[in-house]
Amino acid sequence: MTSTHPLIQVRNLDLHFGAFHALKNVSVDFHAGELIGLVGDNGAGKTTLIRVLCGIYAPSSGEVFFDGKKVEKFHPKLAIDQGIETIQQSVGLCDNLSIARNFYLGREPVKRILGIPFLDFARMREKSTRVIRQFGLRDNVSADDEVERLSGGERQSVKIGRAVEFKNRVVIMDEPTNHLSVREREHVNELAVQLKEQGLLVIYITHDIFQVHRLADRIVIMENGEKVADASTSSMTAEELEEVIRQGGRVVEKQEAV
Amino acid sequence: MALSAAKPLIRRHTELGIFLIGAVLIVLFATTSDGKWANLFNLATILQVTATLGLMSLGVALVIGTGEIDISVGSTFGMGALTYLWLAAQVDPSLAAVAAIAVGAAIGLFNGLLVTKTGTPSLIITLGTLMIFRGIAIALTEGFSFSIPYAGRNGWTYFLLGGGDFLRFNTALYWLIAVTIILMAVLKAMPFGNRLLAVGGSAESAHSRGVRVDRIKLTTFILCGMLAAFAGTLEAGKLGFADGSMGRLMELQAIASCVLGGCLLAGGRISLPGALMGAFVLSSIQSYLVVTGVRPQWFILILGLIVVAAAYGDRSLRQWALRK
Numbered sequence: 001m002t003s004t005h006p007l008i009q010v011r012n013l014d015l016h017f018g019a020f021h022a023l024k025n026v027s028v029d030f031h032a033g034e035l036i037g038l039v040g041d042n043g044a045g046k047t048t049l050i051r052v053l054c055g056i057y058a059p060s061s062g063e064v065f066f067d068g069k070k071v072e073k074f075h076p077k078l079a080i081d082q083g084i085e086t087i088q089q090s091v092g093l094c095d096n097l098s099i100a101r102n103f104y105l106g107r108e109p110v111k112r113i114l115g116i117p118f119l120d121f122a123r124m125r126e127k128s129t130r131v132i133r134q135f136g137l138r139d140n141v142s143a144d145d146e147v148e149r150l151s152g153g154e155r156q157s158v159k160i161g162r163a164v165e166f167k168n169r170v171v172i173m174d175e176p177t178n179h180l181s182v183r184e185r186e187h188v189n190e191l192a193v194q195l196k197e198q199g200l201l202v203i204y205i206t207h208d209i210f211q212v213h214r215l216a217d218r219i220v221i222m223e224n225g226e227k228v229a230d231a232s233t234s235s236m237t238a239e240e241l242e243e244v245i246r247q248g249g250r251v252v253e254k255q256e257a258v
Numbered sequence: 259m260a261l262s263a264a265k266p267l268i269r270r271h272t273e274l275g276i277f278l279i280g281a282v283l284i285v286l287f288a289t290t291s292d293g294k295w296a297n298l299f300n301l302a303t304i305l306q307v308t309a310t311l312g313l314m315s316l317g318v319a320l321v322i323g324t325g326e327i328d329i330s331v332g333s334t335f336g337m338g339a340l341t342y343l344w345l346a347a348q349v350d351p352s353l354a355a356v357a358a359i360a361v362g363a364a365i366g367l368f369n370g371l372l373v374t375k376t377g378t379p380s381l382i383i384t385l386g387t388l389m390i391f392r393g394i395a396i397a398l399t400e401g402f403s404f405s406i407p408y409a410g411r412n413g414w415t416y417f418l419l420g421g422g423d424f425l426r427f428n429t430a431l432y433w434l435i436a437v438t439i440i441l442m443a444v445l446k447a448m449p450f451g452n453r454l455l456a457v458g459g460s461a462e463s464a465h466s467r468g469v470r471v472d473r474i475k476l477t478t479f480i481l482c483g484m485l486a487a488f489a490g491t492l493e494a495g496k497l498g499f500a501d502g503s504m505g506r507l508m509e510l511q512a513i514a515s516c517v518l519g520g521c522l523l524a525g526g527r528i529s530l531p532g533a534l535m536g537a538f539v540l541s542s543i544q545s546y547l548v549v550t551g552v553r554p555q556w557f558i559l560i561l562g563l564i565v566v567a568a569a570y571g572d573r574s575l576r577q578w579a580l581r582k
Contacts, residue, residue, distance in 0.1 A: 056466055077468035091466045094459035096526035097452070105456050106468035108449040118447050 005068055007032040007169065007201050008053060013062035015048060022048045023059070024225045030203065032169065035196040037212035037233075038205045040222035041245065046205045047089065049222065050172050053203075054086040055079035067169075080106065083168025087159045089175045093147045100143040103128040103162050131161035136184070152179030160188055164195070171195050172203045177211070189215055209245065213238035223248050268579035272520030273532025275572035279518075280539050283568075287546045294549040302427050306496060307541040308534070309430035310335075310420075313489035314508060315515040315533040316441055317482030322516055323445075324475050325458040325525025326373060326380040331486040331512055333391035334365045335505030338487025339494035340395055342419075343404040346494075352415040355491045362487020363480050365391060370479030374472040388509060396502035405499030420495030430492040434534070437485070442530050454478060458525025511540050514565055518572060539568065 006029035015023040023045050030036055038046050051057045052064065058074035065071065066082060079086070086092075093102050104124050110117035128143040135157035137150075147155060156179050163171050173192065177185040193215055196202045206212050213219065213233055219241055221229035229244050268274050288296035314331050321328040338358040345354035369387055373380045411421060420430045445451035456464040457474050465471050486505075494500050517523060518539065519532025543564050547557055 054466070075468070075470075076466050077470065080468040086466070088463075088466050091460065091463040094456045094463050094526070096459035097456055101452050101456075105452065105464065108452055110449060117449060118443075119449060119452065121447075 006030055006065075007067055009065040010049075010053075011063045011065070013049070013052065013064065014060045015052065015057060016060045022225055023052070026062070026222075026225075026227050028220055028227055028230060030170075030201050032201050033196060033199045034218060035192060035202045035204060035216045037209070037216035037219040038203055038222065039207065039209050039212060039219055039241070039245065041207060043224075044222040045225040046222050047174055048225075050086065050174060050203060050205060053079070053170075054084055054088075054172060077106065084170040084172065085163040085166055085168060086172040087156075087163045087174060087176055089178065092159050093155055095148040096146060098144045098146055099132060099141075099150075099158055100124040100128040102147055102158065103131070103143075103165075107166075127165065128161075131165055132158065135161050135187070153181060153184055156180055157184065160191065164191060168200075170201045170203070172205070174205045175207075176204070177206070209242050210238050213241065221245060265579045265581075268575060271529070272522075272527065272576060273529035273535065274520075275575045276519050276532050276535045276539060276568075278575065279568050279571055280535050280542075283539060283542060287542060291546060291550055295546050298426065300545060300549060302423070304538070304541045304545045305431050306428040307544070308538045309428065309434040310489040310493045310496075311508065311511055311515065311541060312434050312534045312537040313430075313437060313492070314486045314512045315519070315537045316437060316530055317485030318509075318512045319516045319519070319521050319528045319530055319533040320441070320445075320454065320478045321380070321482045322521045322523060323454050323458045323525060323528040324478050325461065326475060326479070327513070327523070328366075328369060328380065328384045328479060328482045329509045329513065330365065330369060330384040330387040330391060331482065332505045332507060332509035333388050333395060334362050334483050334486035335490035335493070335508055336395040336500070336502065337365065337391050338362050338490030339500040339504045340398060340404050340490075340502075341487070342491040342494045343406055343498075343500055346416070347406050347410055350415055351413065351419050351421075351495070355415075355419050355488070358487050358491045359484050362483040362485070362490075364483070365487070366480035366483025367476070369483065370476035373479065374475050392502075392506070395504070399502040401502070403499045403501035408498075411498055416495065420492035421498075428492075428496060430496065433488075433492060438530060438534060445528075445530065450474075450477075455526055455528075458527070460526075511537070514569075515540055518565075518568060520572075540565070 008030040010026055010028045013023050013026040026049060040046050048057065052059050052074065055074045055076040055078055063070055094105065097105070101124070109120040109123045111120045125143045132141060132143065137154050137157060141150065141154065147158065150158065156176065160176060176188050180188065192202050192204055204212055204216060209219070216233050218230070218232045220227060221241065221244055229241065231241070294300065314335060318328055318331055338361060341361045342354045342358040345357050365387065369384055372378065372383045418429050420428060422429055424432065445454065453464065453469045453474050456469055457471050461471050490505060515536030516533045519529055519534070519536035521528040521533060543561055547560055552560060
């Protein structure tokens with residue numbers, strides 16, 4: 001199922017924010033066609049790690065390889081161009097813009113008139129309308145409405161819809177089911193599995209090990225900026241992994257070193 | 259209720275407030291000035307002032323749109339005027355105008371680089387450059403003024419750059435109309451405008467979507483500098499002379515125009531027509547005070563009071579519109 005060389009390879013990654021050591025010597029491989037559950041308590045460094053992968057933070061030291069090539073420059077634009085789509089937890093939508101404008105922010109479709117790029121409003125509206133209907137937003141929400149009007153669940157749906165629509169090679173989901181109803185949550189989880197089955201790498205971040213254990217091929221646990229466990233879901237049960245988290249990873253760290 | 263039907267409209271278009279205030283003031287000024295305010299000649303004067311202040315306000319509005327501010331525009335205006343006058347005496351006015359705009363672009367670049375590279379708040383950076391370039395303007399003129407001799411005040415390029423009237427209005431007004439149309443198209447219908455407003459709405463979110471936030475901010479600072487210097491050029495073309503104090507305090511009027519016009523200082527929501535209406539209202543008030551013979555000592559005080567009242571009225575209107 002997994003290809004021979006990892007799609008994303010992280011080697012000895014360190015990240016400092018001033019005196020704060022946010023990531024400590026993290027090394028991990030991610031393969032295409034895998035669904036990875038990235039788990040850990042609040043402040044464990046999950047979000048920080050994926051923010052490096054999607055180009056928001058540049059690491060202090062260490063290397064990241066994408067598809068075998070070393071990543072030299074970190075910027076979200078480069079990551080998105082490479083096909084890494086990220087559903088961020090707290091950022092990603094501008095309240096003051098319409099759904100359609102948010103949907104295409106940074107990669108706006110244009111129609112050229114005399115060589116001048118004008119936004120292709122018809123296409124922006126049509127595609128984003130289709131996605132918001134698919135994700136079951138209220139009928140009175142239109143693609144021209146500002147994101148400010150949306151509820152937490154609807155905002156999340158817009159972000160997920162956007163990532164799925166532009167799916168390329170990697171989809172990273174940071175706590176994707178926050179704010180969602182039970183039905184919406186099921187929908188997101190099905191999507192994550194579908195994307196994986198289409199051969200994409202899906203990194204699913206959550207602190208709910210039981211939820212992700214059912215979906216994932218492999219679970220990576222982080223604690224205090226370090227990777228403390230990396231095990232396939234067939235080799236460890238959710239209960240065992242939860243114990244690792246509860247112990248702060250200390251016990252398993254020794255086991256892993258063997 | 260007919261009135262409550264207007265609420266969503268006012269909520270969506272924050273600039274409606276200033277248009278309403280403008281309409282009220284026009285009626286008030288026209289009826290209380292004995293015909294001295296509401297005549298074509300005076301209106302043309304008001305529109306000439308509106309044109310230069312308006313061009314400056316458009317640039318400031320773009321910077322405000324990204325969540326930054328540029329208060330150095332008054333000095334940029336002066337530098338543009340001086341550059342134009344100095345060169346127009348030697349080369350064709352069109353080349354002099356290009357040079358003046360280039361000076362404005364350079365000042366904008368300087369502001370933008372300082373803000374984006376150092377991360378220092380734009381308020382304090384541009385307050386500093388406001389003083390720096392005012393200082394340079396005063397030093398350059400050494401207390402005298404730059405002027406174009408009357409013999410040089412002709413030719414169609416001089417005429418086009420604020421130096422004459424077309425259909426009874428100063429040519430600056432036509433520049434304002436053209437620039438407004440272009441900028442509105444850029445802001446509403448082009449990717450750059452989408453990204454500009456995204457940066458003001460949430461720089462973090464825009465960054466996470468791959469928008470080059472610093473580049474967008476830098477571009478708006480450059481545009482703002484160019485527009486302020488161009489406004490200075492048109493004013494210099496109109497007057498034919500300028501000294502080191504040219505454009506002094508105009509930065510405050512430009513910011514007031516933007517805020518009255520519905521631009522949110524926090525960024526992300528701006529209205530170019532609103533900013534222009536703000537500039538028109540400010541120029542109208544000034545003109546009213548002049549034609550009704552208010553003693554100069556009281557002028558600034560009364561202008562300030564009207565601005566405060568207008569801002570309060572606008573805010574009340576918006577809050578009314580937000581109430582369910």
